[in-house]
Amino acid sequence: MMKLRYFAIYIFVLLFLFPVFLDAQSFNEMRESGFKMEHIVSVIIEDFETNDKGWAVSGSRFKTGSFPLLKPGIEGRPVALKGAAFPEEENRYIFGVRSVFSRKGYNKVWLYPKDEIVIPGRVKKLDIWVWGGNYYYNLEAHVRDYRGILHKLPLGSLHFIGWKNLSV
Structure with missing residues (x-):
């Protein structure tokens, strides 16, 4: 009976506590190797x-x-x-x-x-709600970065009917 109890405790530690320890250890390894959290905020520009x-x-x-x-x-x-x-x-x-x-x-x-619209911070995603009338047109956003270089970002096709959230 005593051996069965120790065996049950051993299985519990092996199945439940050991994986938790491994996850914490792998998280610490990721943090030490340059992994960092980002504070991402959604901002309505227009x-x-x-x-x-x-x-x-x-x-x-x-x-x-x-x-x-x-x-x-x-x-x-x-x-x-x-x-x-x-x-x-x-x-x-x-x-x-x-x-x-x-x-x-x-x-x-x-x-x-x-006037040009200044977008604060680093932009990870740009999206816009668009109503498409099933025409063969494409939507692009032209943005200028902090160095003054103009970028053309393709948002997608307007070949659909109704509202759609296009993003890049």
Whole structure:
């Protein structure tokens, strides 16, 4: 009976306490080898509720008439931004951009703020909610780093219908 009790204690230590000790030891090894924790914060740079940053829009060579048009203050938002986590008075309005071109081809629309927007800290991810109208267009973000180098970041295709969160 005594041998069975010691055997049960031995199995308990082997199965439960030894792996915990190994995990703590491997965590200490990771910390000593340069592993460090990061403080990642989500920051809303632009909510597109109003045109307070002086956004402007322009189109490429074959635009027609007064197009492209920028219309801020359109009521509507993604279903994912509704609910208890997002109050009704926030995220109610969107920007609308409409353009018409006289020829098919490599047409472009540029949406840009009056002044450059400074993003604090190191950026790990950039994402934006976009409504796609099933057109064969791609969305890109052009950002300038702290050295003044311009980077073109592809966010994805607009060949879908409805709201989608595009990120890079």
